[in-house]
Amino acid sequence: MAGYVAAAGFQPTPWTLLGRLRSCADDERRGLLDELALAYWPPIYWFCRRAGSNHQDAEELAQSFFADKIVRQRLFERADPERGRLRTLVRASLKRHVIDHWRSTSVAERNGAVGGTHDGPLAGAIDRSADQLDAAFDREWAAAKLDSAIRDAERYFIARELDRHWRAFEMRYLQPLNTGAAPPPLQRVAETCGFASAADAAAAVQVVRKRVHTLLRESVAVSVPPAEVDDEYEHLRASLRLARSGFR
Structure with missing residues:
Protein backbone atom coordinates (compact mmCIF):
# COMPACT_ATOMS: atom_id res chain seq x y z
CA MET A 1 0.00 0.00 0.00
CA ALA A 2 1.12 3.51 -0.66
CA GLY A 3 0.11 6.96 0.48
CA TYR A 4 -1.48 7.18 3.89
CA VAL A 5 -1.37 3.46 4.61
CA ALA A 6 2.00 2.14 5.72
CA ALA A 7 1.05 -1.41 6.71
CA ALA A 8 -1.89 -3.65 7.51
CA GLY A 9 -3.23 -3.66 11.04
CA PHE A 10 -5.71 -2.16 13.42
CA GLN A 11 -4.80 0.15 16.25
CA PRO A 12 -7.11 1.67 18.86
CA THR A 13 -8.59 5.03 17.89
CA PRO A 14 -9.23 6.94 21.13
CA TRP A 15 -11.17 10.17 21.08
CA THR A 16 -8.18 11.76 22.83
CA LEU A 17 -6.09 11.02 19.73
CA LEU A 18 -8.76 12.69 17.59
CA GLY A 19 -8.68 15.69 19.89
CA ARG A 20 -4.93 16.03 19.38
CA LEU A 21 -5.49 16.26 15.63
CA ARG A 22 -7.34 19.54 16.06
CA SER A 23 -4.37 21.39 17.56
CA CYS A 24 -1.18 19.60 16.53
CA ALA A 25 1.48 20.70 14.04
CA ASP A 26 1.50 19.36 10.49
CA ASP A 27 4.22 16.77 11.10
CA GLU A 28 2.46 15.34 14.13
CA ARG A 29 -0.87 15.40 12.29
CA ARG A 30 0.57 13.24 9.52
CA GLY A 31 1.75 10.68 12.08
CA LEU A 32 -1.62 10.61 13.82
CA LEU A 33 -3.41 10.24 10.50
CA ASP A 34 -1.15 7.30 9.68
CA GLU A 35 -2.29 5.63 12.92
CA LEU A 36 -5.93 6.15 12.02
CA ALA A 37 -5.33 5.00 8.46
CA LEU A 38 -3.92 1.75 9.79
CA ALA A 39 -7.02 1.34 11.91
CA TYR A 40 -9.54 1.80 9.13
CA TRP A 41 -7.77 0.59 6.00
CA PRO A 42 -9.05 -3.04 6.09
CA PRO A 43 -12.79 -2.28 6.35
CA ILE A 44 -12.55 0.67 3.94
CA TYR A 45 -10.67 -1.36 1.33
CA TRP A 46 -13.05 -4.32 1.57
CA PHE A 47 -16.10 -2.08 1.44
CA CYS A 48 -14.81 -0.80 -1.90
CA ARG A 49 -14.14 -4.35 -3.11
CA ARG A 50 -17.62 -5.52 -2.19
CA ALA A 51 -19.10 -2.46 -3.87
CA GLY A 52 -17.77 -3.92 -7.13
CA SER A 53 -14.21 -2.65 -7.54
CA ASN A 54 -11.29 -4.88 -8.44
CA HIS A 55 -8.17 -4.89 -6.26
CA GLN A 56 -6.43 -1.97 -7.96
CA ASP A 57 -9.55 0.18 -8.22
CA ALA A 58 -10.47 -0.54 -4.59
CA GLU A 59 -7.03 0.54 -3.41
CA GLU A 60 -7.25 3.73 -5.47
CA LEU A 61 -10.76 4.45 -4.21
CA ALA A 62 -9.71 3.86 -0.60
CA GLN A 63 -6.68 6.11 -1.06
CA SER A 64 -8.85 8.84 -2.54
CA PHE A 65 -11.18 8.55 0.46
CA PHE A 66 -8.26 9.08 2.84
CA ALA A 67 -6.88 11.96 0.79
CA ASP A 68 -10.20 13.75 0.26
CA LYS A 69 -12.34 13.02 3.31
CA ILE A 70 -9.79 12.39 6.03
CA VAL A 71 -6.89 14.65 5.07
CA ARG A 72 -8.47 17.51 3.11
CA GLN A 73 -11.93 17.64 4.70
CA ARG A 74 -10.59 16.64 8.16
CA LEU A 75 -13.19 13.96 8.85
CA PHE A 76 -11.54 12.77 12.06
CA GLU A 77 -10.99 16.28 13.40
CA ARG A 78 -14.71 16.96 12.95
CA ALA A 79 -15.72 13.78 14.79
CA ASP A 80 -17.66 14.41 18.00
CA PRO A 81 -17.94 11.65 20.65
CA GLU A 82 -21.24 13.12 21.80
CA ARG A 83 -22.80 12.63 18.38
CA GLY A 84 -22.18 8.94 17.80
CA ARG A 85 -19.77 6.18 16.99
CA LEU A 86 -16.61 6.64 15.00
CA ARG A 87 -17.28 3.44 13.06
CA THR A 88 -20.64 4.67 11.76
CA LEU A 89 -19.23 8.09 10.92
CA VAL A 90 -16.47 6.59 8.78
CA ARG A 91 -18.83 4.10 7.16
CA ALA A 92 -21.42 6.73 6.22
CA SER A 93 -18.78 9.07 4.80
CA LEU A 94 -17.22 6.23 2.83
CA LYS A 95 -20.56 5.23 1.35
CA ARG A 96 -21.15 8.79 0.12
CA HIS A 97 -17.62 8.89 -1.29
CA VAL A 98 -18.11 5.65 -3.24
CA ILE A 99 -21.49 6.77 -4.59
CA ASP A 100 -20.06 10.15 -5.65
CA HIS A 101 -17.18 8.37 -7.36
CA TRP A 102 -19.43 6.13 -9.43
CA ARG A 103 -21.76 8.99 -10.31
CA SER A 104 -18.87 11.12 -11.56
CA THR A 105 -17.46 8.15 -13.48
CA SER A 106 -20.83 7.48 -15.09
CA VAL A 107 -21.24 11.14 -16.12
CA ALA A 108 -17.74 11.21 -17.58
CA GLU A 109 -18.43 8.08 -19.62
CA ARG A 110 -21.71 9.46 -20.94
CA ASN A 111 -19.92 12.66 -21.96
CA GLY A 112 -17.22 10.71 -23.75
CA ALA A 113 -14.48 11.75 -21.33
CA VAL A 114 -13.62 8.14 -20.55
CA GLY A 115 -13.22 5.47 -23.18
CA GLY A 116 -15.02 2.16 -22.85
CA THR A 117 -17.47 1.08 -20.20
CA HIS A 118 -16.57 0.96 -16.53
CA ASP A 119 -17.43 -2.36 -14.91
CA GLY A 120 -18.15 -0.90 -11.47
CA PRO A 121 -21.60 -0.57 -9.86
CA LEU A 122 -23.91 2.38 -10.33
CA ALA A 123 -24.82 4.52 -7.37
CA GLY A 124 -28.34 3.05 -7.38
CA ALA A 125 -26.95 -0.44 -7.01
CA ILE A 126 -24.91 0.71 -4.03
CA ASP A 127 -28.03 2.22 -2.49
CA ARG A 128 -29.95 -1.04 -3.00
CA SER A 129 -27.20 -3.13 -1.39
CA ALA A 130 -26.51 -0.65 1.42
CA ASP A 131 -27.35 -3.08 4.23
CA GLN A 132 -25.06 -5.75 2.79
CA LEU A 133 -22.22 -3.28 2.36
CA ASP A 134 -22.69 -1.95 5.88
CA ALA A 135 -22.54 -5.50 7.22
CA ALA A 136 -19.43 -6.23 5.15
CA PHE A 137 -17.72 -3.10 6.50
CA ASP A 138 -18.60 -4.09 10.06
CA ARG A 139 -17.34 -7.65 9.58
CA GLU A 140 -13.98 -6.41 8.34
CA TRP A 141 -13.89 -3.84 11.14
CA ALA A 142 -14.50 -6.58 13.71
Whole structure:
Protein backbone atom coordinates (compact mmCIF):
# COMPACT_ATOMS: atom_id res chain seq x y z
CA MET A 1 0.00 0.00 0.00
CA ALA A 2 1.12 3.51 -0.66
CA GLY A 3 0.11 6.96 0.48
CA TYR A 4 -1.48 7.18 3.89
CA VAL A 5 -1.37 3.46 4.61
CA ALA A 6 2.00 2.14 5.72
CA ALA A 7 1.05 -1.41 6.71
CA ALA A 8 -1.89 -3.65 7.51
CA GLY A 9 -3.23 -3.66 11.04
CA PHE A 10 -5.71 -2.16 13.42
CA GLN A 11 -4.80 0.15 16.25
CA PRO A 12 -7.11 1.67 18.86
CA THR A 13 -8.59 5.03 17.89
CA PRO A 14 -9.23 6.94 21.13
CA TRP A 15 -11.17 10.17 21.08
CA THR A 16 -8.18 11.76 22.83
CA LEU A 17 -6.09 11.02 19.73
CA LEU A 18 -8.76 12.69 17.59
CA GLY A 19 -8.68 15.69 19.89
CA ARG A 20 -4.93 16.03 19.38
CA LEU A 21 -5.49 16.26 15.63
CA ARG A 22 -7.34 19.54 16.06
CA SER A 23 -4.37 21.39 17.56
CA CYS A 24 -1.18 19.60 16.53
CA ALA A 25 1.48 20.70 14.04
CA ASP A 26 1.50 19.36 10.49
CA ASP A 27 4.22 16.77 11.10
CA GLU A 28 2.46 15.34 14.13
CA ARG A 29 -0.87 15.40 12.29
CA ARG A 30 0.57 13.24 9.52
CA GLY A 31 1.75 10.68 12.08
CA LEU A 32 -1.62 10.61 13.82
CA LEU A 33 -3.41 10.24 10.50
CA ASP A 34 -1.15 7.30 9.68
CA GLU A 35 -2.29 5.63 12.92
CA LEU A 36 -5.93 6.15 12.02
CA ALA A 37 -5.33 5.00 8.46
CA LEU A 38 -3.92 1.75 9.79
CA ALA A 39 -7.02 1.34 11.91
CA TYR A 40 -9.54 1.80 9.13
CA TRP A 41 -7.77 0.59 6.00
CA PRO A 42 -9.05 -3.04 6.09
CA PRO A 43 -12.79 -2.28 6.35
CA ILE A 44 -12.55 0.67 3.94
CA TYR A 45 -10.67 -1.36 1.33
CA TRP A 46 -13.05 -4.32 1.57
CA PHE A 47 -16.10 -2.08 1.44
CA CYS A 48 -14.81 -0.80 -1.90
CA ARG A 49 -14.14 -4.35 -3.11
CA ARG A 50 -17.62 -5.52 -2.19
CA ALA A 51 -19.10 -2.46 -3.87
CA GLY A 52 -17.77 -3.92 -7.13
CA SER A 53 -14.21 -2.65 -7.54
CA ASN A 54 -11.29 -4.88 -8.44
CA HIS A 55 -8.17 -4.89 -6.26
CA GLN A 56 -6.43 -1.97 -7.96
CA ASP A 57 -9.55 0.18 -8.22
CA ALA A 58 -10.47 -0.54 -4.59
CA GLU A 59 -7.03 0.54 -3.41
CA GLU A 60 -7.25 3.73 -5.47
CA LEU A 61 -10.76 4.45 -4.21
CA ALA A 62 -9.71 3.86 -0.60
CA GLN A 63 -6.68 6.11 -1.06
CA SER A 64 -8.85 8.84 -2.54
CA PHE A 65 -11.18 8.55 0.46
CA PHE A 66 -8.26 9.08 2.84
CA ALA A 67 -6.88 11.96 0.79
CA ASP A 68 -10.20 13.75 0.26
CA LYS A 69 -12.34 13.02 3.31
CA ILE A 70 -9.79 12.39 6.03
CA VAL A 71 -6.89 14.65 5.07
CA ARG A 72 -8.47 17.51 3.11
CA GLN A 73 -11.93 17.64 4.70
CA ARG A 74 -10.59 16.64 8.16
CA LEU A 75 -13.19 13.96 8.85
CA PHE A 76 -11.54 12.77 12.06
CA GLU A 77 -10.99 16.28 13.40
CA ARG A 78 -14.71 16.96 12.95
CA ALA A 79 -15.72 13.78 14.79
CA ASP A 80 -17.66 14.41 18.00
CA PRO A 81 -17.94 11.65 20.65
CA GLU A 82 -21.24 13.12 21.80
CA ARG A 83 -22.80 12.63 18.38
CA GLY A 84 -22.18 8.94 17.80
CA ARG A 85 -19.77 6.18 16.99
CA LEU A 86 -16.61 6.64 15.00
CA ARG A 87 -17.28 3.44 13.06
CA THR A 88 -20.64 4.67 11.76
CA LEU A 89 -19.23 8.09 10.92
CA VAL A 90 -16.47 6.59 8.78
CA ARG A 91 -18.83 4.10 7.16
CA ALA A 92 -21.42 6.73 6.22
CA SER A 93 -18.78 9.07 4.80
CA LEU A 94 -17.22 6.23 2.83
CA LYS A 95 -20.56 5.23 1.35
CA ARG A 96 -21.15 8.79 0.12
CA HIS A 97 -17.62 8.89 -1.29
CA VAL A 98 -18.11 5.65 -3.24
CA ILE A 99 -21.49 6.77 -4.59
CA ASP A 100 -20.06 10.15 -5.65
CA HIS A 101 -17.18 8.37 -7.36
CA TRP A 102 -19.43 6.13 -9.43
CA ARG A 103 -21.76 8.99 -10.31
CA SER A 104 -18.87 11.12 -11.56
CA THR A 105 -17.46 8.15 -13.48
CA SER A 106 -20.83 7.48 -15.09
CA VAL A 107 -21.24 11.14 -16.12
CA ALA A 108 -17.74 11.21 -17.58
CA GLU A 109 -18.43 8.08 -19.62
CA ARG A 110 -21.71 9.46 -20.94
CA ASN A 111 -19.92 12.66 -21.96
CA GLY A 112 -17.22 10.71 -23.75
CA ALA A 113 -14.48 11.75 -21.33
CA VAL A 114 -13.62 8.14 -20.55
CA GLY A 115 -13.22 5.47 -23.18
CA GLY A 116 -15.02 2.16 -22.85
CA THR A 117 -17.47 1.08 -20.20
CA HIS A 118 -16.57 0.96 -16.53
CA ASP A 119 -17.43 -2.36 -14.91
CA GLY A 120 -18.15 -0.90 -11.47
CA PRO A 121 -21.60 -0.57 -9.86
CA LEU A 122 -23.91 2.38 -10.33
CA ALA A 123 -24.82 4.52 -7.37
CA GLY A 124 -28.34 3.05 -7.38
CA ALA A 125 -26.95 -0.44 -7.01
CA ILE A 126 -24.91 0.71 -4.03
CA ASP A 127 -28.03 2.22 -2.49
CA ARG A 128 -29.95 -1.04 -3.00
CA SER A 129 -27.20 -3.13 -1.39
CA ALA A 130 -26.51 -0.65 1.42
CA ASP A 131 -27.35 -3.08 4.23
CA GLN A 132 -25.06 -5.75 2.79
CA LEU A 133 -22.22 -3.28 2.36
CA ASP A 134 -22.69 -1.95 5.88
CA ALA A 135 -22.54 -5.50 7.22
CA ALA A 136 -19.43 -6.23 5.15
CA PHE A 137 -17.72 -3.10 6.50
CA ASP A 138 -18.60 -4.09 10.06
CA ARG A 139 -17.34 -7.65 9.58
CA GLU A 140 -13.98 -6.41 8.34
CA TRP A 141 -13.89 -3.84 11.14
CA ALA A 142 -14.50 -6.58 13.71
CA ALA A 143 -11.98 -8.97 12.14
CA ALA A 144 -9.33 -6.25 12.10
CA LYS A 145 -9.98 -5.47 15.76
CA LEU A 146 -9.63 -9.15 16.61
CA ASP A 147 -6.35 -9.36 14.70
CA SER A 148 -5.04 -6.36 16.61
CA ALA A 149 -6.18 -7.74 19.97
CA ILE A 150 -4.48 -11.05 19.21
CA ARG A 151 -1.21 -9.34 18.32
CA ASP A 152 -1.37 -7.18 21.45
CA ALA A 153 -2.11 -10.23 23.60
CA GLU A 154 0.85 -12.09 22.12
CA ARG A 155 3.17 -9.22 23.00
CA TYR A 156 1.64 -9.04 26.48
CA PHE A 157 2.26 -12.69 27.36
CA ILE A 158 5.69 -12.95 25.76
CA ALA A 159 6.85 -9.81 27.56
CA ARG A 160 5.84 -11.45 30.85
CA GLU A 161 7.65 -14.70 29.99
CA LEU A 162 4.37 -16.58 29.68
CA ASP A 163 5.25 -17.94 26.27
CA ARG A 164 3.72 -21.33 26.93
CA HIS A 165 0.37 -19.71 27.73
CA TRP A 166 0.48 -18.12 24.32
CA ARG A 167 1.60 -21.32 22.57
CA ALA A 168 -1.29 -23.20 24.20
CA PHE A 169 -3.75 -20.57 22.96
CA GLU A 170 -2.26 -20.79 19.48
CA MET A 171 -2.60 -24.57 19.42
CA ARG A 172 -6.08 -24.69 20.89
CA TYR A 173 -7.68 -21.70 19.14
CA LEU A 174 -5.65 -19.81 16.57
CA GLN A 175 -4.41 -22.69 14.45
CA PRO A 176 -7.85 -24.33 14.22
CA LEU A 177 -9.35 -20.91 13.47
CA ASN A 178 -6.95 -20.34 10.59
CA THR A 179 -6.98 -23.87 9.16
CA GLY A 180 -10.48 -25.10 9.90
CA ALA A 181 -9.07 -28.15 11.69
CA ALA A 182 -10.52 -29.51 14.92
CA PRO A 183 -8.90 -28.18 18.12
CA PRO A 184 -6.30 -30.59 19.50
CA PRO A 185 -7.05 -32.40 22.78
CA LEU A 186 -6.01 -30.45 25.85
CA GLN A 187 -3.75 -33.28 26.94
CA ARG A 188 -1.74 -32.90 23.75
CA VAL A 189 -1.60 -29.13 24.28
CA ALA A 190 -0.33 -29.69 27.82
CA GLU A 191 2.39 -32.10 26.70
CA THR A 192 3.51 -29.87 23.83
CA CYS A 193 3.57 -26.64 25.84
CA GLY A 194 4.98 -28.03 29.07
CA PHE A 195 1.96 -27.99 31.39
CA ALA A 196 1.59 -30.60 34.11
CA SER A 197 -1.96 -31.52 33.13
CA ALA A 198 -4.76 -30.89 30.68
CA ALA A 199 -6.49 -28.83 33.36
CA ASP A 200 -3.45 -26.56 33.67
CA ALA A 201 -3.36 -26.11 29.90
CA ALA A 202 -7.09 -25.30 29.86
CA ALA A 203 -6.60 -22.69 32.58
CA ALA A 204 -3.74 -21.08 30.65
CA VAL A 205 -5.80 -20.94 27.47
CA GLN A 206 -8.66 -19.35 29.38
CA VAL A 207 -6.34 -16.66 30.76
CA VAL A 208 -5.29 -15.72 27.23
CA ARG A 209 -8.86 -15.75 25.94
CA LYS A 210 -9.93 -13.39 28.71
CA ARG A 211 -7.06 -11.06 27.84
CA VAL A 212 -8.04 -11.01 24.17
CA HIS A 213 -11.65 -10.19 25.05
CA THR A 214 -10.50 -7.47 27.44
CA LEU A 215 -8.43 -5.90 24.68
CA LEU A 216 -11.39 -6.09 22.30
CA ARG A 217 -13.63 -4.32 24.77
CA GLU A 218 -11.00 -1.66 25.43
CA SER A 219 -10.67 -1.01 21.70
CA VAL A 220 -14.41 -0.39 21.56
CA ALA A 221 -14.46 1.78 24.66
CA VAL A 222 -12.01 4.29 23.22
CA SER A 223 -13.98 4.88 20.02
CA VAL A 224 -17.58 5.39 21.20
CA PRO A 225 -19.32 7.54 23.81
CA PRO A 226 -19.26 5.86 27.25
CA ALA A 227 -23.00 5.17 27.24
CA GLU A 228 -22.68 3.16 24.01
CA VAL A 229 -19.78 0.88 24.96
CA ASP A 230 -21.94 -2.15 25.82
CA ASP A 231 -24.02 -1.91 22.64
CA GLU A 232 -20.96 -1.39 20.45
CA TYR A 233 -19.15 -4.32 22.05
CA GLU A 234 -22.13 -6.60 21.43
CA HIS A 235 -22.24 -5.37 17.84
CA LEU A 236 -18.54 -6.20 17.48
CA ARG A 237 -19.14 -9.71 18.84
CA ALA A 238 -22.04 -10.25 16.46
CA SER A 239 -19.99 -9.03 13.50
CA LEU A 240 -17.08 -11.15 14.66
CA ARG A 241 -19.19 -14.30 14.71
CA LEU A 242 -19.88 -13.70 11.03
CA ALA A 243 -16.30 -12.75 10.17
CA ARG A 244 -14.54 -15.41 12.25
CA SER A 245 -17.18 -17.95 13.12
CA GLY A 246 -14.68 -20.21 14.86
CA PHE A 247 -13.78 -17.65 17.55
CA ARG A 248 -15.96 -17.70 20.67
